[in-house]
Amino acid sequence: MPTARNRLAQEIFAPIAVDYERWSRALSFWQDPRWRQELVNGLGLPPGSRVLDVAAGTGQISRLLEKQGLRVVSLDQSLAMLTRARARGAAAVAARAEALPFPDAAFDGLTAGYLLRYLEDPLAGLRELARVVRPGGRVALLDFGRPRGVWGGLWRLYTGLGLPAAGALISPGWHRVGAFLGRSIDDFHRAWPKPAMERLLSQAGLGHVRSANPSLGGGLLLWGTRL
Secondary structure, three states: OHHHHHHHHHHHHHHHHHHHHHHHHHHOOOOHHHHHHHHHHHHOOOOEHHHHHHOOOHHHHHHHHOOOEEEEEEEOHHHHHHHHHHHHOEEEEEOOOOOOOOOOOOEEEEEEEOHHHHHHOHHHHEEEEEEHHHEEEEEEEEEOOOOOOOHHHHHHHHHHHHHHHHHHHHHHHHHHHHHHHHHHHHHHHHHOOHHHHHHHHOOEEEEEEEEHHHHHOOOEEEEEEEE
């Protein structure tokens, strides 16, 4: 059954699906594509491996995986987003991350972009992601970080004022995203600072956990190996 966070994500992202890629790149000052590429580069799977891309959206990470010769299934709960992914030829499945319609150990790897903040129960959600990855397989997760120091102040200014203002110039849907995002990032990192999130991955059945914070801390990348 969809959770409150599932419904929130549906409401927020459906209106912006048609121009999501264009404006997500611009509003991140073109850092978002760099983070996605770094995430995929760190997965470390050989060509021909089967990978599930969860919260695939319009398929940006899926396409990067395919360029590395990986066999990809794109999964998202948003039909509006998946329609865009399917239009580019993705093998797409509509489902929630908390209830993946696959057997245990069905994939060699799994990626998830900007999913963590929408999990009602992060540990249960991460365990479900790990469930469908074979032992020795790889998991890679991307979300927003929260810079510190001087950069942290500029980040809060941008996410608190700049994003809503920029979103309002684009469309009502993007204004809502801009107004929501800063609070969402702050709330997530207060509840789950990076060391706590790394421990959570370990509790979910992942080993050799490592992380990176590219773009002066604006991004958060996490990798682990299924035990």
